[in-house]
Amino acid sequence: MKVKIRLSGTKKEVARLRKHLLKNHPQMILSNPREGSNPKYANNQMWFCYGDYEAGKIRRRRSE
Secondary structure, eight states: OEEEEEEEEOHHHHHHHHHHHHHHOTTEEEOOOEEOOOGGGTTSOOEEEEEEEETTOOOOOSOO
């Protein structure tokens, strides 16, 4: 079973939650946070972090 994940929020919130989730769930992989690029929100972009969770499988990560 594989579940797709998307975190969104401020840069600080996304980075903090990403670190917490990766520490407590070795089955999860999450990319580094990146700023959104929607021109509609040019002065107020959210930050995003994408990944997935695969139950029962310990994932190898390149970085925490």
